[in-house]
Amino acid sequence: MADKKKPTPKLDELEKGPWPSFVKEMKLSAETNVAAQDLLGILERSYDEKIGHWKHGGIVGVKGYGGGIIGRYNDIPQDFPEIAEFHTIRVNQPPGWFYSSDALRTLCDIWEKHGSGLTNMHGSTGDIIFLGTKTTELEPIFSKLTEAGFDLGGSGSDMRTPSACCGMARCEWACYDTLAAVYNITMTYQDELHRPAFPYKFKIKMAGCPNDCVASIARADMSIIGTWRDSIQVDKDQVTAYASGPNRDIARDIVGKCPSKCMGWDGKNLTIDDSNCVRCMHCINAMPKALAPGKDRGATILVGSKAPIIEGALLSSVLIPFIKIEPPYDDIKELIQAMWELWGENGKNRERIGEFIQRIGLGNFLEQIGLEPVPEMVSQPRTNPYVFYDIKKG
Amino acid sequence: MATEITTRKTDIGPPHYQKYLPPVIQKNYGKWKFHEILKPGVLLHVAESGDKLYSVRAAAPRLTSTKTIRLFAELADQFCGGYLRYTSRNNIEFLLTDEKQIAPLIERLKKEGYPVGGMGPSITNIVHTQGWVHCHSAASDASGVVKSVMDELFPHFEKMDLPGKLRIAFACCLNMCGAVHCSDIAILAVHRTLPKINKEALPKMCEIPTTVASCPTGAIRPKMTDGKQSVEIIEEQCMYCGNCFTVCPAMTLADAENDGLSIWVGGKVSNARHEPMFSKLAIPFIPNNPPRWPEVVAAVKNIVDVYAKNASKYERMGEWIERIGWPRFFKLTGIEFTKYHIDDFRHAGESYKRSTHLKHTPAEG
Numbered sequence: 001m002a003d004k005k006k007p008t009p010k011l012d013e014l015e016k017g018p019w020p021s022f023v024k025e026m027k028l029s030a031e032t033n034v035a036a037q038d039l040l041g042i043l044e045r046s047y048d049e050k051i052g053h054w055k056h057g058g059i060v061g062v063k064g065y066g067g068g069i070i071g072r073y074n075d076i077p078q079d080f081p082e083i084a085e086f087h088t089i090r091v092n093q094p095p096g097w098f099y100s101s102d103a104l105r106t107l108c109d110i111w112e113k114h115g116s117g118l119t120n121m122h123g124s125t126g127d128i129i130f131l132g133t134k135t136t137e138l139e140p141i142f143s144k145l146t147e148a149g150f151d152l153g154g155s156g157s158d159m160r161t162p163s164a165c166c167g168m169a170r171c172e173w174a175c176y177d178t179l180a181a182v183y184n185i186t187m188t189y190q191d192e193l194h195r196p197a198f199p200y201k202f203k204i205k206m207a208g209c210p211n212d213c214v215a216s217i218a219r220a221d222m223s224i225i226g227t228w229r230d231s232i233q234v235d236k237d238q239v240t241a242y243a244s245g246p247n248r249d250i251a252r253d254i255v256g257k258c259p260s261k262c263m264g265w266d267g268k269n270l271t272i273d274d275s276n277c278v279r280c281m282h283c284i285n286a287m288p289k290a291l292a293p294g295k296d297r298g299a300t301i302l303v304g305s306k307a308p309i310i311e312g313a314l315l316s317s318v319l320i321p322f323i324k325i326e327p328p329y330d331d332i333k334e335l336i337q338a339m340w341e342l343w344g345e346n347g348k349n350r351e352r353i354g355e356f357i358q359r360i361g362l363g364n365f366l367e368q369i370g371l372e373p374v375p376e377m378v379s380q381p382r383t384n385p386y387v388f389y390d391i392k393k394g
Numbered sequence: 395m396a397t398e399i400t401t402r403k404t405d406i407g408p409p410h411y412q413k414y415l416p417p418v419i420q421k422n423y424g425k426w427k428f429h430e431i432l433k434p435g436v437l438l439h440v441a442e443s444g445d446k447l448y449s450v451r452a453a454a455p456r457l458t459s460t461k462t463i464r465l466f467a468e469l470a471d472q473f474c475g476g477y478l479r480y481t482s483r484n485n486i487e488f489l490l491t492d493e494k495q496i497a498p499l500i501e502r503l504k505k506e507g508y509p510v511g512g513m514g515p516s517i518t519n520i521v522h523t524q525g526w527v528h529c530h531s532a533a534s535d536a537s538g539v540v541k542s543v544m545d546e547l548f549p550h551f552e553k554m555d556l557p558g559k560l561r562i563a564f565a566c567c568l569n570m571c572g573a574v575h576c577s578d579i580a581i582l583a584v585h586r587t588l589p590k591i592n593k594e595a596l597p598k599m600c601e602i603p604t605t606v607a608s609c610p611t612g613a614i615r616p617k618m619t620d621g622k623q624s625v626e627i628i629e630e631q632c633m634y635c636g637n638c639f640t641v642c643p644a645m646t647l648a649d650a651e652n653d654g655l656s657i658w659v660g661g662k663v664s665n666a667r668h669e670p671m672f673s674k675l676a677i678p679f680i681p682n683n684p685p686r687w688p689e690v691v692a693a694v695k696n697i698v699d700v701y702a703k704n705a706s707k708y709e710r711m712g713e714w715i716e717r718i719g720w721p722r723f724f725k726l727t728g729i730e731f732t733k734y735h736i737d738d739f740r741h742a743g744e745s746y747k748r749s750t751h752l753k754h755t756p757a758e759g
């Protein structure tokens with residue numbers, strides 16, 4: 001193996017300091033991998049020139065799949081031939097990102113043999129990212145991955161790899177089983193995940209409670225966020241224990257910060273008017289031993305969040321205020337399919353479902369997918385009097 | 395080095411969700427009672443059965459070598475029966491049942507350069523994108539800026555000394571693969587110059603109607619150039635969003651002199667207390683200055699410091715700013731307010747102040 005290490009004075013600066021260094025990681029791989037050596041070289045060049053050296057991706061993939069691989073070529077292959085082709089492979093992560101050490105080593109074995117040895121653990125959507133390999137390696141990697149029980153994630157205009165918070169595996173606040181649900185949905189829609197046929201990408205993220213540790217309300221076309229209908233569970237003894245701890249000011253820090261102003265504290269007793277609680281989690285976060293979400297648990301389903309491209313950023317908005325999330329998840333799948341059908345047929349090229357809903361109007365969207373409008377879907381009714389009355393429908 | 399292809403399975407999906415759960419989790423799945431943060435980076439979960447699970451959270455760079463993954467696997471074997479997980483912010487968590495193993499594990503992680511922390515009212519890992527390491531669209535490098543900022547903010551990772559949680563995110567172009575738009579502090583790389591049209595390549599690589607349609611402001615028009623179908627851009631209408639480049643590779647935006655970074659503040663995704671919010675523009679532009687981007691680091695540090703000093707307990711950046719008002723935020727941070735802070739895209743008017751609710755200060759002197 002030819003040693004192609006070149007000096008990287010600028011990047012070397014980033015080996016210093018207390019935070020783990022990506023340059024150290026790149027050098028670790030570069031000890032035994034020429035592609036990683038060239039990657040260091042091209043990045044140093046970018047640091048010198050303040051410009052990137054990657055070309056717009058090309059279409060590459062494995063047989064029978066339309067997504068999961070992102071083609072990547074550099075624009076100075078004469079200088080960096082080992083990374084002339086340097087494609088990304090997205091591998092569907094185990095739900096909740098739990099691993100055994102053996103599983104990790106198996107992934108490493110595959111990737112060291114067939115790629116750069118560099119990864120992202122994990123990419124923004126949740127996938128394991130294998131960063132950089134040649135076209136000829138794609139099929140061998142794919143068959144070894146599936147042999148080891150792993151499959152590709154999504155890319156392009158498909159259902160992107162769904163993701164979930166750790167949920168019931170390690171969180172007492174999970175209001176539904178995020179891991180079971182995300183696994184079931186992922187398995188149900190393997191075709192939609194692997195073969196892009198939508199107007200644009202479609203992301204599903206599942207968070208077990210309103211803390212939303214997977215940022216679903218900001219990053220998913222469909223956000224399924226756990227919540228409860230009955231009363232917050234209160235352990236009175238633990239409330240007392242909390243109150244007697246150091247630097248504790250329940251009136252100021254908990255009651256005073258309740259967004260619904262539905263809590264009271266008289267120095268001894270904590271009261272909660274659950275009918276006015278907006279299930280924000282603040283008091284529960286602050287007193288995890290004393291308070292817990294209620295027992296009648298389910299989720300709120302919201303749709304449409306996205307980053308700015310194209311028409312501006314959106315947060316997801318409420319579609320179903322409360323629903324039980326239980327196997328076999330038929331009601332959720334019916335909803336997903338109704339949305340896909342409508343958007344698939346009427347969405348414009350590169351129009352996310354959030355933008356589609358804004359274009360046709362949430363009211364029309366609901367009508368088409370067969371949902372009744374309810375006041376929970378809006379922060380307030382319209383103020384604009386230009387109403388498209390439809391007297392034929394009544 | 396093409397290799398033999400063995401069997402070919404498709405559509406098997408990810409591993410089953412129970413496959414890699416440690417026995418203590420299998421046993422207590424859905425039966426956790428409460429948790430507490432024992433110290434920065436160490437979380438204790440207690441199950442109804444009385445079983446205890448300790449999670450030790452360590453910083454990991456998102457760009458990781460398989461050799462480091464092997465190290466993590468080895469540590470998991472040595473200290474916790476071979477089980478670990480990653481968090482949604484690229485940290486690594488070791489899942490222990492033996493309390494006595496916590497201290498030696500932390501010791502070892504520190505020695506290897508993967509410090510423990512990032513829980514509670516702290517700054518945890520910055521979620522970020524590819525940058526110059528791997529993307530064609532990047533206006534800066536993601537990993538380098540993130541490393542530089544975290545080196546500076548590192549004390550807030552190891553301690554829990556902030557009023558509330560502070561989440562930072564980085565994206566290297568407006569595509570925002572990390573969807574950074576709901577972070578306490580978002581660092582967003584931006585292009586500021588017109589797409590450069592490659593006359594030779596465009597007719598071969600791009601479909602004209604698709605390219606024209608890709609522009610959200612209608613700035614692209616078809617135009618015959620040297621007898622070939624091409625396009626032109628109406629300069630005043632371009633907002634450097636890069637949409638055209640996404641569909642047409644022959645319209646590049648990268649520009650060494652004019653690309654750089656912007657800083658946004660006050661977003662959040664959690665529903666705790668205030669509803670989720672977008673981040674808002676604080677600093678429109680800071681030039682790229684690799685390898686350590688000192689101006690960006692200083693700007694972020696300043697915002698963190700002012701927040702740490704002034705916010706009340708539990709208040710996130712955006713909640714604090716809402717309470718004190720934006721004029722005071724700009725005053726306290728010393729950041730200049732410019733015309734770029736005023737929106738002029740689709741829903742611009744919604745951010746204009748339409749009341750007289752203003753906090754005045756008496757005239758000086």
Ligand code: HEM
Pocket residue numbers: 057070072088120122123124125126127129219306307309522523524528529530531569570571572573640
């Ligand atoms: C129009 C908008 C977008 C475009 C055109 C776009 C394009 C791209 C491209 C070209 C890459 C490849 C980078 C590389 O070569 O490694 C990439 C990576 C990625 N993008 Fe996007 N992206 C967009 C928005 C988003 C959003 C909003 C998200 C997630 C919330 C996202 C998630 C990802 C992920 C997970 C990766 C893989 C690597 C990473 O995590 O950085 N993308 N995107």
Ligand code: HEM
Pocket residue numbers: 096164165166167211212213214215285429437480481482483514521559561663664665666
């Ligand atoms: C002390 C109680 C809490 C515990 C034990 C906890 C647990 C966690 C865990 C385990 C993760 C990683 C999630 C994953 O990778 O699946 C996480 C991430 C996160 N948590 Fe929490 N959480 C707590 C409170 C909160 C609160 C109060 C908020 C909001 C105010 C919050 C917001 C978040 C966010 C935003 C993330 C990261 C999501 C992202 O990637 O952007 N959490 N939390």
Ligand code: SF4
Pocket residue numbers: 165166167171172173174175207208209210211212213214
């Ligand atoms: S979203 Fe809620 S249930 Fe899920 S890990 Fe975060 S705090 Fe726990």
Ligand code: SF4
Pocket residue numbers: 257258259260261262263272276277278279280281282283284667
């Ligand atoms: S969950 Fe939120 S709204 Fe409900 S009582 Fe607690 S702090 Fe108030």
Ligand code: SF4
Pocket residue numbers: 523524525529530531532533565566567568569570571572
């Ligand atoms: S944010 Fe932009 S530059 Fe960065 S990885 Fe995504 S598409 Fe590429």
Ligand code: SF4
Pocket residue numbers: 589608609610611612613614627631632633634635636637638639
């Ligand atoms: S960068 Fe954006 S605004 Fe400018 S021409 Fe391209 S698509 Fe239009």
